[in-house]
Amino acid sequence: MGKQGIGDKVQQIEAMELRLNQFNAARALALPDKKPMVLKLGDSLLLMETSGPESMYYNRVKGFGPSDLDKLDLILQEYESRDLIPCFDIPPGRMTVEVGTALHQKGFVCAEQLTFLEAGHGSPPTAPASSVEIKEVDEHLADDLLNSISRIMGGVPSEILERKKPYFILPHFRNYLAYIGNEIAGIGSLFIHEREGYLANDYTFPEYRGMGCQKALIARRLAEAAKLGLTSVYTDVRFGSASHENMRLLGFEQVFTTSFWIKA
Incomplete structure (x- = not known):
């Protein structure tokens, strides 16, 4: 992490x-279109x-900590007035006994923890030798990607897929397909903002798990x-998961773990 605190x-x-x-709200394959505030x-x-x-993902309170304890009721009222259920996303620096007690008194419990990682700054790892082939999605492969996502989601109407297709071939949202033979085995994306990147949307179809798809996808995106000259690449995983282990083996370093507090 160099000189950065x-x-x-x-x-x-x-x-x-x-x-x-x-960005995920804008490109989401859902009706009605998401309009985040x-x-x-x-x-x-x-x-x-x-x-x-x-939705825990789209209805979150970020930045809550000791300085906002006196505003907790106001925060909850903002969500309640819109019939929304908030999730409090709290990194360790803001997690105190007072914060935990205040949330617990309002009926919230810590339900999940997510670990944020940063790629090491050495040479990108080389993908392990395997039968996995990685292809970057362009306008010719966009339909294959979207059909794969539809399959993962249990079916998405074709008109939504067609309307949202342009989002999946943008220069700052690069998508990749993992093939074993002629079959799509997995997917992954690289989101870019300025000189930073974020690995997301990793998925391997069940019948191809354990064959190195995600390691190949991670290595390709880091390369x-x-x-592209990105200065930092981040991702998030559930602590101790298979994804966490894959990232660790490919040189990712843990930065912090955040806790998600939801209404019990």
Whole structure:
């Protein structure tokens, strides 16, 4: 992490993750179209999206901590007035006994933890030798990608796929397909903002798991990030998961773990 303090790095990753959140809302394959709102109340950012009232991802309070304890009721009222259920996204620097007690008294519990990682700054790893072939998605492969996503989601109407297709071939949102033989085995994306990147949307179809798809996808995206001159590449995983282990083996370093508090 060089001379950059851990607090600065946490803020940098949180800002990048927020940009990804807003982009994901725009390209989401859902009806109605998502129209996220962001309100600032004290040091807290209130992310709200009325088409998915129970979504932990789109209805989050970011930045809440000791300085905003006196605003907790106001924050909850903003969500309640829109029939939304908030999730409090709290990194370790803001997690205190007082914060945990206040949330618990309002009926919130810590339900999940997410670890944010940064790629090492050495040479990009080489993909392990395998039968996996990685292709970057362009206008010719966009339909294959979207059909794969539709399959993962259990079916998406064709008119939505066609309308949202342009989002999946943008220069700042690069998508990749992993093939085993002639079959699509997995997908992954690289979101870019200025000189930073974020690995997201990793998925391997069940019948191809354990064959090196994600390691090949990660290596390819890190190589692309190096080629583009990106200064940092981030991702998030559930702590201790297979994805966490893959990232660790490919040189990613843990920066921080955030906790998600939801209404019990």
